[in-house]
Amino acid sequence: MVNIKIDLENREKLRRLHTTTHVVNHCARQVLGNHVWQNGSNLKPEFGTLDITHYNNLTMEEIFEIEKLANKTVFENKKVKIDELSRDKAEEKYGFTLYQGGAIPMKTLRVISVEDSDIEACGGIHMESTGGIGLIKIVETSKIQDGVVRLKYVVNEFALDAIYANEVLLKESCDVFSVDKSSIVRTSEKFFNDWKKQNKEIENLKKELGELRIASIETSKDDEFDVADMDMGSAMQIYTKVMSNKPKLVLKANKFVIGPVGYLVEGAKKELNKGKFSVFII
Numbered sequence: 475m476v477n478i479k480i481d482l483e484n485r486e487k488l489r490r491l492h493t494t495t496h497v498v499n500h501c502a503r504q505v506l507g508n509h510v511w512q513n514g515s516n517l518k519p520e521f522g523t524l525d526i527t528h529y530n531n532l533t534m535e536e537i538f539e540i541e542k543l544a545n546k547t548v549f550e551n552k553k554v555k556i557d558e559l560s561r562d563k564a565e566e567k568y569g570f571t572l573y574q575g576g577a578i579p580m581k582t583l584r585v586i587s588v589e590d591s592d593i594e595a596c597g598g599i600h601m602e603s604t605g606g607i608g609l610i611k612i613v614e615t616s617k618i619q620d621g622v623v624r625l626k627y628v629v630n631e632f633a634l635d636a637i638y639a640n641e642v643l644l645k646e647s648c649d650v651f652s653v654d655k656s657s658i659v660r661t662s663e664k665f666f667n668d669w670k671k672q673n674k675e676i677e678n679l680k681k682e683l684g685e686l687r688i689a690s691i692e693t694s695k696d697d698e699f700d701v702a703d704m705d706m707g708s709a710m711q712i713y714t715k716v717m718s719n720k721p722k723l724v725l726k727a728n729k730f731v732i733g734p735v736g737y738l739v740e741g742a743k744k745e746l747n748k749g750k751f752s753v754f755i756i
């Protein structure tokens with residue numbers, strides 16, 4: 475004896491998603507063109523994916539067009555018809571479009587049609603009409619291989635959750651800048667451009683400071699200088715610029731000392747030979 479328990483809640487979710495797969499596939503073909511075929515699909519209770527034959531990942535406009543058409547099919551509450559036909563008859567009537575969901579090794583085919591707009595042989599469970607699907611939302615598309623694009627979609631309460639998640643994201647971004655959503659793009663562009671400009675100014679100031687430092691070292695009579703405020707790269711740059719005029723030059727920081735070849739730093743952990751001078755790590 476075998477006991478079977480069916481998770482009705484999950485079954486209902488899959489039923490909605492499965493019918494959605496047929497609808498989205500048909501709408502993708504309407505929007506993108508007749509080269510679109512179903513290449514695969516996968517259903518989880520929370521979301522579905524549909525792989526279609528198409529060259530490029532979809533633009534935002536294309537996604538929205540497919541979404542609009544799919545939801546129109548829902549709002550029009552179209553009947554989902556299920557016909558049992560012999561394989562020969564079915565193929566004669568509908569052609570090989572039938573096998574988009576994969577080959578079916580049966581003599582009698584179960585032909586699913588959404589009011590004649592989408593016809594496919596399919597053994598899966600479906601809604602009786604499209605209205606029961608609820609809202610359809612495409613949440614992601616990606617090119618998974620050459621000529622195949624994957625659409626990920628959610629329906630019903632999961633579609634509302636997805637829209638809410640986007641709203642939250644937008645609200646949080648607006649809060650960062652303390653602006654409302656009508657000015658978020660302009661404001662973030664302004665911040666980004668200012669940030670780039672300031673970075674450039676910082677670079678220029680650093681360069682000027684370096685030049686002033688070089689001038690003060692060159693005009694001084696001393697050979698040893700404290701460069702504790704500089705990083706090693708900047709100190710080495712200064713060293714290479716000044717060393718021909720000051721062959722005994724020594725630059726000292728907390729973690730390194732730069733000196734001429736042959737110079738000795740007691741207790742240095744490491745000496746890096748740079749050809750004409752040495753860097754001692756302390």
Ligand SMILES: [Zn+2]
Nearest residue numbers: 492586596598
């Ligand atoms: Zn189906």
